[in-house]
Amino acid sequence: MMSYKEDCEKYPEGEIGDFYSQNNSCITCGAPEAEAPDLIEHSMKEYGHCYFKKQPSTPDELGRAIKAMEVACVASIRYGGQDEAILKRLYERNLSDLCDHKPAGDYKTIIKNEVRFHYTGRLKDLSRHIAYTLLSKHPWLKSKIVNFDTNTIDFITFTHRWRPFLSGTIYTCHLNDNGTFTIIITLEEDAHLNHIIYAAMHLNEILQQLPGVSHLIWFDTAGNEYPESTEIY
Structure with missing residues (x-):
């Protein structure tokens, strides 16, 4: 597995895991939270920065986390994991720029x-x-x-x-x-x-x-x- 992005700092608040909000990138648009309200919320500390209060653990939750990535207004939601199946889904959805690692396979965007x-x-x-x-x-x-x-x-x-x-x-x-x-x-x-x-x-x-x-x-x-x-x- 190849490293792809190493300069993306995670917002410190929230549950540690593969899905995260990039620090100082959120504009409090509310779109990611609307797609995954059970996973994402906005901070009460720093101007409402979004973060993952819970990491996805079921197929439905994973789907909502990916949708949150899709709708984030300034690409603030990222995937830092190396699960090949998840990377494949993200690459096929034209979300490769939001992945910290490259997959082993060569996956093309599917429209x-x-x-x-x-x-x-x-x-x-x-x-x-x-x-x-x-x-x-x-x-x-x-x-x-x-x-x-x-x-x-x-x-x-x-x-x-x-x-x-x-x-x-x-x-x-x-x-x-x-x-x-x-x-x-x-x-x-x-x-x-x-x-x-x-x-x-x-x-x-x-x-x-x-x-x-x-x-x-x-x-x-x-x-x-x-x-x-x-x-x-």
């Missing part, structure tokens, strides 16, 4: 941007539910749904912008001829590639929890197929 599934409801109800859930995820960010368009039959598209000054994520929903549904995620100009990865993670959660949805199959930009699973990364 899953299309999902097909069965749904017993209407396209209109599906899109409304997705849009509402996106807006309610982090209400303090004042995110918006813009550029809504539909033919009222088998096509709906809208753009979700986390902040007014940020480029958005475009969700395009289709009702297919065979009765299944497809959602394709793309980006507005100048949006970061990681926005697709995070959008896919969040969309997968929404669909997994929506009654009437089944048989989810994700596809990456190379056309590779990923059968239904709880976590897509």
Whole structure:
């Protein structure tokens, strides 16, 4: 295992472990804690610096810790461990810059941007539910749904912008001829590639929890197929 980053100082408060907040890097955005409130909290000592009050010990907790890394506004959450499986997940999610060590394997970023599934409801109800859930995820960010368009039959598209000054994520929903549904995620100009990865993670959660949805199959930009699973990364 090769050392990669050795100059990242850990914030001293919190539980010792592989996941940590880089000292003096937190801007108290609240996003990591929102993704993993059972693992992360903000200090009462130093201007609300975030830290891991608990290290992840279950698959679900690990997933939330990784999501916290994904949403941290200034890349303040890092992984200092050497677990190959965790490093693989992080590298495939384009989070290699947040790892203190390099993995043994050569892992490439995977962009899953299309999902097909069965749904017993209407396209209109599906899109409304997705849009509402996106807006309610982090209400303090004042995110918006813009550029809504539909033919009222088998096509709906809208753009979700986390902040007014940020480029958005475009969700395009289709009702297919065979009765299944497809959602394709793309980006507005100048949006970061990681926005697709995070959008896919969040969309997968929404669909997994929506009654009437089944048989989810994700596809990456190379056309590779990923059968239904709880976590897509």
